[in-house]
Amino acid sequence: MKFILPLILITASILVFVFLTEPVLNASKEILEEGKIAGGIIALRQEKAVLSQALKDARELKEQAGILEEQYNKISDNQLKRLDVFLPSSPNELQMIVDLNRIASRAGMKLADVKLKDEMPRRPGQTKSDEDLAGGVEPLTLSFSTSGNYQQLTTFVADLAKSLRLVDITALSFALPTTDEVGTQPKYNFEIKTYWLK
16 A cells, blocks of 8 residues: 555656646647647747747848938939939830930931830730739830941940940941942941830
């Protein structure tokens, strides 16, 4: 009898640990979500660590956003306008053609045969997908011709290079006048690429 009572108490304590304490300590998230056990201490500690890290990351992002907003607010309105000309938020093809014509007229030249090229050809009835509208830099390709002497050509190209709008000359070809076209100037065919922020 002396040994039976301690044996019963030891057996009861082992059963309490196995069936009550141990599941509460090691309960998985799935068991907790099913509501079978009120809470697993280890699972709750792991979840707390994950949430603490997420909160820390959110604070860092908020601080970084504040720094970026402060830097953005330091940019003057004039600089923002210049930046919008450099990389506009819409293709604004008409304004680009007007700017090119102004640069050409300063060099004593006139634009002709202006054509826009679609960078991403689509089937009839197809529209831009959500991915296309997500953001990024989109090219705009224009081709045109002009005529003039070599000095006018170099002036036009130099002024185009000094233009605030980002422009790449992707192709340039020329045709000399034939013997039948006495007195006419050489014809220059340009293809340029400019960019806009979508």
